[in-house]
Amino acid sequence: MARKRGSHSDITGPKVREAARHLFARHGYAAVSMRQIAAEVGVQAGALYNYTPDKQSLLFDLMEEHLSELLTAFDGTADPSAPPPARLDHFVRHHIGFHMDRADQVFIAYMELRNLEPGNFARVEAMRRAYEDRLEAILQAGVGTGDFSVTDLRVTTMAVIALLTGVTNWYRKGGRLDLAEIEEIYLNLVRKAVAA
Amino acid sequence: MARKRGSHSDITGPKVREAARHLFARHGYAAVSMRQIAAEVGVQAGALYNYTPDKQSLLFDLMEEHLSELLTAFDGTADPSAPPPARLDHFVRHHIGFHMDRADQVFIAYMELRNLEPGNFARVEAMRRAYEDRLEAILQAGVGTGDFSVTDLRVTTMAVIALLTGVTNWYRKGGRLDLAEIEEIYLNLVRKAVAA
C-alpha cells in the first residue's frame, strides 16, 4: 500500500477501502468478490492488488483501523480522575456518538470476526477486550465509591456494551431523534441500570 | 422435504438441517458450500437436493423455524393480564433462557439477514418485529400503571432486547455462572433500567 510516484495511489487506495467497507457491510465479506469491489472503484479486478496483498488484508485493515480509532478517541477524551458517574456518562456519550455514524464499520467489526485468519482474529479480539476493560474499570471504581451497584461486574460490562451498540440496529440518519436526544435516552437507561 | 417410503429421509433430513445450522453459524452462509454440508452429514453433495430445493431455502427455513419457536414459546407462557412488572420479569427470563442455549440460531438470525432474498427477508423481519412488539406492549402497560418510566418507548424496547440478546456474545456452557444466576443479573439490570 505504499504510494508510488506519478500514480493514482492516493486517490484509488482510499476508494478501494471505502468500497470494501461498504460492500462487506452490506453483503458480507464472503459474499463480496474482488470484482465487485473493483467495479465500485471503477477499475479492473487485477488493479486492486496494487493496494492490498489479498482480500483478507482488506478485511483485517478495516477492523484494525476501526478499533484503533475507537480506543484512541476514547482515551483521548476520558478523564480517569473524574468521579465514576461522570466517567460513565462520558463512556456512554462516547460510545453512542462514535458508533451512530459508523454503522458499516460496527457491522463489520462484529459480524466478520469469523472470517479473520487466526492471527488476525487474536489481534482484533485483544483490542476489543481492551475497550471492554475501560468500561469495566469505570464500573468497578463506581462500586468502590458506592455510586454503583451491580450483581456481576463482567456480565454487567458486556450487557451495557451490548445495550449501547444496539443503537446501530435501528438508527438511521435523518430519523425521528437527533444525537442529543438519543444520548439522553441511553444515558438514563444506563445510569439507572447500574445505580446503587 | 416430504418423506418417502423406505428411505432415510427421517434421519438424513434433520441431519442436513443440523449441519447447515452449525456450519452457517460458524463460518457464515456465504462461506459454506453445499459440499461442506454434505460432508458433515456423510453424503455426497447431490443428495442434499432431496431435502432442500436450494441453499437459500436451507437458510430461510432455519430462521423461520427459530423465530416461530421464539414467538410460540413466549405466547404459550405469557400472561397478558398479569401486572407489568411480572410480565417484564417473564419476558426477561424467557428471552435469556431461550437464547442462552441457541447460540447458533441466534447468530444466524441476526447475521444472515442480508443473505435472504427480498421476499424471505420481509417474512423474517415481520416475525422479529412481532416479537419486539411483545416487549413494547409490556413497557407501555407499565408506563400506564406508573410502574415503569422510560424516556422513549421504542428505543427502550430495542435497547432492552439488545442488552438481553448480548448474553449469547459471552455465555459458554459449563462457565462460571448457571442459568439462574444469569437470569438474576439481567433481571436486576432491566428492572432498574425501566423503573419509575
Place this chain on the structure above:
DNA sequence: GTCTATAGAGAGATAGAC
C-alpha cells in the same frame, strides 16, 4: 498503475445409473 487474459480451484445445481 491499469489493462487483458488466464491459471487453477471450487461453487451450485442437475442427470442418470443403481
Place this chain on the structure above:
DNA sequence: GTCTATCTCTCTATAGAC
C-alpha cells in the same frame, strides 16, 4: 435415496503488455 459425473459459472490471484 444416494451415488458418480458433469455442466456452467464464478472465484482469487497472477502474468505480461502498455
